Amino acid sequence: MTDRLLDAFLGAVGDLAPIAVWAHGSLAGGDYQEGRSDLDLIAVLEGPVGLSTVRRVVRLHRGLRKLGPLAAKVHCSYLTPGTTADADRSHLTWAHDRLMRRPVTPVTRRELHAFGLVLHGKPPEGLLPPVPDAELRAFVVRDQREFWRPSVDKARLWKQDIWVDLGMVTFARASVTLRDGRLISKREALDLLPELGAPVEVVEDIGRRRYGDDVPGSDAWLVRRAELTRAFLGPAIDRLVADRWD
Structure with missing residues (x-):
C-alpha cells in the first residue's frame, strides 16, 4: 500500500x-x-x-x-x-x-x-546546503530546552501516546547527536533508552505499539506511564542541556 x-x-x-x-x-x-x-x-x-x-x-x-x-x-x-x-x-x-x-x-x-x-x-x-555540526547541536539543545522541557511540566499531555513516544525517542536521539554528532533511528533510540535510565515499562510500551500489538492501555496504566515518563524526562533533559552544550 x-x-x-x-x-x-x-x-x-x-x-x-x-x-x-x-x-x-x-x-x-x-x-x-x-x-x-x-x-x-x-x-x-x-x-x-x-x-x-x-x-x-x-x-x-x-x-x-x-x-x-x-x-x-x-x-x-x-x-x-x-x-x-x-x-x-x-x-x-x-x-x-x-x-x-x-x-x-x-x-x-x-x-x-x-x-x-x-x-x-x-x-x-x-540543492540543500550542508548542516554544520555546531548548527545541528545548537538546534537539538534548543529543541530539548525550549520545547520538550516546558512540555514535560504540562501533565495533561502525557496520557497521550504521541507525547510519550516522541518525547522519549527524541530525547534518546538528541543524546546521541550531542554525544557523537550522528543521527539514529527510532529503533536504535528505543534500544538505547534503558541505558539512559528510562523506565523499562515505558520503553516496552512504546516498542509494543510501534512494532507489535497496539493494544490500548488501561486508564490506570496511562496515568502511571505519564508519571514515569515525566519523572524521567524532566531531570534527564536538564542534564542533557547543561551549559556545556551551549
Missing part, C-alpha cells in the same frame, strides 16, 4: 514539475512501519509558491484520500531553490491532513544529506 501511495503522490506532484522529491524520516532511515510511521517528504518546486500553487497542493493531498487512511500519513514540505538555505524559514507544508507552514529543521536537513531517499530529480547535495 505504501508503494501505491507514493506512486500516486509522485504522479500527482508531477503536475507541479518538481525539481526534486526526497524522503526522510523512517522511510529513508530503514525503520518504516506501515500504518504507524509518517511518510515524510520534501518537494522542491521551481517556484514561486503562490496562491495557485497552494490550491494545487491542497487538491493534490485531498485527492490522495481516496486511497485510504494511509494517505493521512503523507507529510510534505514544499521548497524552492531560493528558499532552501534558511533553516529558520517556514515552508508550505501538508501534514496531519491539513495545510500549515513550518521549517525544514537542521535535523531533517542532516537526515537528507546522510541517508535521504531520492524519489525524483536531483539529490539533496545539489
Whole structure:
C-alpha cells in the first residue's frame, strides 16, 4: 500500500514539475512501519509558491484520500531553490491532513544529506546546503530546552501516546547527536533508552505499539506511564542541556 501511495503522490506532484522529491524520516532511515510511521517528504518546486500553487497542493493531498487512511500519513514540505538555505524559514507544508507552514529543521536537513531517499530529480547535495555540526547541536539543545522541557511540566499531555513516544525517542536521539554528532533511528533510540535510565515499562510500551500489538492501555496504566515518563524526562533533559552544550 505504501508503494501505491507514493506512486500516486509522485504522479500527482508531477503536475507541479518538481525539481526534486526526497524522503526522510523512517522511510529513508530503514525503520518504516506501515500504518504507524509518517511518510515524510520534501518537494522542491521551481517556484514561486503562490496562491495557485497552494490550491494545487491542497487538491493534490485531498485527492490522495481516496486511497485510504494511509494517505493521512503523507507529510510534505514544499521548497524552492531560493528558499532552501534558511533553516529558520517556514515552508508550505501538508501534514496531519491539513495545510500549515513550518521549517525544514537542521535535523531533517542532516537526515537528507546522510541517508535521504531520492524519489525524483536531483539529490539533496545539489540543492540543500550542508548542516554544520555546531548548527545541528545548537538546534537539538534548543529543541530539548525550549520545547520538550516546558512540555514535560504540562501533565495533561502525557496520557497521550504521541507525547510519550516522541518525547522519549527524541530525547534518546538528541543524546546521541550531542554525544557523537550522528543521527539514529527510532529503533536504535528505543534500544538505547534503558541505558539512559528510562523506565523499562515505558520503553516496552512504546516498542509494543510501534512494532507489535497496539493494544490500548488501561486508564490506570496511562496515568502511571505519564508519571514515569515525566519523572524521567524532566531531570534527564536538564542534564542533557547543561551549559556545556551551549
